[in-house]
Amino acid sequence: MHLPSSLYLLFSSSPCSSHSHFCTRTINRFKFSFLSSISLALFMAPAFEDPNVLEGQTQSSSSPQRYSNPDDVSRKSKVTVVGSGNWGSVAAKLIASNTLKLSSFHDEVRMWVFEETLPSGEKLTDVINRTNENVKYLPGIKLGKNVVADPDLENAVKDANMLVFVTPHQFMEGICKRLVGKVNGDVEAISLIKGMEVKREGPCMISTLISEQLGVNCCVLMGANIANEWLKWRLLVQIAVEKFSEATVGYRENIEIAEQWVKLFSTPYFIVTAVQDVEGVELCGTLKNVVAIAAGFVDGLEMGNNTKAAIMRIGLREMKAFSKLLFSSVKDSTFFESCGVADLITTCLGGRNRKVAEAFAKNGGKRSFDDLEAEMLQGQKLQGVSTAREVYEVLSHRGWLELFPLFTTVHEICVGHLPPSAIVEHSERKPRLSIVESSIQYY
Numbered sequence: 519m520h521l522p523s524s525l526y527l528l529f530s531s532s533p534c535s536s537h538s539h540f541c542t543r544t545i546n547r548f549k550f551s552f553l554s555s556i557s558l559a560l561f562m563a564p565a566f567e568d569p570n571v572l573e574g575q576t577q578s579s580s581s582p583q584r585y586s587n588p589d590d591v592s593r594k595s596k597v598t599v600v601g602s603g604n605w606g607s608v609a610a611k612l613i614a615s616n617t618l619k620l621s622s623f624h625d626e627v628r629m630w631v632f633e634e635t636l637p638s639g640e641k642l643t644d645v646i647n648r649t650n651e652n653v654k655y656l657p658g659i660k661l662g663k664n665v666v667a668d669p670d671l672e673n674a675v676k677d678a679n680m681l682v683f684v685t686p687h688q689f690m691e692g693i694c695k696r697l698v699g700k701v702n703g704d705v706e707a708i709s710l711i712k713g714m715e716v717k718r719e720g721p722c723m724i725s726t727l728i729s730e731q732l733g734v735n736c737c738v739l740m741g742a743n744i745a746n747e748w749l750k751w752r753l754l755v756q757i758a759v760e761k762f763s764e765a766t767v768g769y770r771e772n773i774e775i776a777e778q779w780v781k782l783f784s785t786p787y788f789i790v791t792a793v794q795d796v797e798g799v800e801l802c803g804t805l806k807n808v809v810a811i812a813a814g815f816v817d818g819l820e821m822g823n824n825t826k827a828a829i830m831r832i833g834l835r836e837m838k839a840f841s842k843l844l845f846s847s848v849k850d851s852t853f854f855e856s857c858g859v860a861d862l863i864t865t866c867l868g869g870r871n872r873k874v875a876e877a878f879a880k881n882g883g884k885r886s887f888d889d890l891e892a893e894m895l896q897g898q899k900l901q902g903v904s905t906a907r908e909v910y911e912v913l914s915h916r917g918w919l920e921l922f923p924l925f926t927t928v929h930e931i932c933v934g935h936l937p938p939s940a941i942v943e944h945s946e947r948k949p950r951l952s953i954v955e956s957s958i959q960y961y
């Protein structure tokens with residue numbers, strides 16, 4: 519959501535908060551911590567263990583009931599994936615392979631599909647349920663027979679107690695509004711969404727939006743996880759075909775919940791690590807998309823790898839400074855996890871943001887991003903262009919534009935105020951660190 523400057527109020531470190539949400543949240547937090555301690559006591563196994571090894575093990579006092587009666591369906595966690603794009607479909611596949619192996623989860627994974635009619639006249643949901651394949655967003659890959667596509671959002675979430683949010687970030691506010699009062703009180707959520715909202719009160723991370731709108735705890739999972747990669751002239755559905763990669767779970771307080779998510783996503787080829795830094799992990803995933811747009815401009819202008827590496831370095835520095843200025847709790851070490859430098863590298867080398875920005879620069883900025891996105895991505899969505907605008911809004915309202923020359927320039931190129939070549943001319947300028955006192959320590 520984009521608001522004119524006049525509507526802006528002061529930014530705070532918890533900018534999405536509102537009184538009414540606070541009450542729901544407090545009650546739900548209490549409910550959640552009570553219920554989750556019970557359910558964790560009942561279900562949790564020691565984290566990071568191989569699910570195959572755990573199945574059927576004798577219980578110790580620290581890993582209670584969970585394995586003593588795996589058939590007790592009333593105690594199993596039910597997972598719903600909200601989203602079914604390129605990454606959403608891969609996430610559903612990953613999760614579904616694990617719910618079949620882990621006795622603490624129901625086998626079935628429900629996947630909410632934003633319904634559309636295919637050129638054949640069939641509904642996408644019907645085709646997914648008939649062929650077990652998301653023919654539009656992840657063609658050629660079987661999702662697992664236990665993935666059930668559901669076009670009805672409320673129905674998809676109603677029985678779930680673990681919700682995985684993975685839609686383009688621009689749709690999340692509407693989705694959350696539709697879900698208010700519709701999710702169970704003991705729900706745990708995780709967001710795989712890279713992006714943020716800019717609201718009247720200031721910037722709002724998507725996990726915070728989910729937490730506050732739905733009154734649930736929300737972790738995040740980010741990382742170097744391009745679902746589709748072009749390798750030589752061949753499309754490789756990288757993670758879906760089970761090539762090794764890594765991801766980072768960011769959690770706020772409860773390590774046991776984080777371990778539950780780690781367990782749900784981990785496979786021998788997908789290694790997941792948990793860190794206590796929700797904002798750091800989420801901002802890494804969000805901001806690297808802006809740097810990827812800059813990297814695409816460099817590619818489109820054929821400036822070479824040295825220039826691209828310089829842009830990536832400057833971008834990483836701005837990612838860190840911006841994250842720490844917004845949330846002083848963000849840890850330096852987070853930038854060295856998969857969600858940080860690794861995701862920055864993979865997206866700047868092979869992502870959709872890079873690819874479309876390259877085409878934009880090749881066309882001298884004469885074709886709009888919307889046009890190029892529709893033609894090149896066929897329904898998939900870019901996050902970097904809108905994130906650049908959202909970051910720019912934050913910077914201009916805080917008086918920080920000169921502190922972030924790369925972020926600022928990316929937005930100005932995207933909206934046509936500057937030519938693509940400005941990416942090097944402007945980014946190489948030294949940021950004026952004197953404008954914000956604490957900025958020096960963050961650069």
Ligand SMILES: NC(=O)C1=CN([C@@H]2O[C@H](COP(=O)(O)OP(=O)(O)OC[C@H]3O[C@@H](n4cnc5c(N)ncnc54)[C@H](O)[C@@H]3O)[C@@H](O)[C@H]2O)C=CC1
Nearest residue numbers: 602603604605606632685686689711712743744745898899
């Ligand atoms: N694709 C990738 O490689 C990765 C994507 N991500 C992140 O995951 C999130 C989701 O991306 P993808 O799954 O790749 O999606 P996508 O970009 O492939 O697909 C777009 C999705 O949006 C849905 N959609 C279209 N209009 C809608 C509306 N009005 N309301 C709700 N949904 C609508 C479409 O049905 C489709 O499922 C994004 O934040 C992205 O940055 C994260 C890691 C990797």
Ligand SMILES: O=C(CO)COP(=O)(O)O
Nearest residue numbers: 741742743744869870871
């Ligand atoms: O987030 C991603 C990789 O981790 C996907 O990036 P793109 O949207 O640029 O493809």
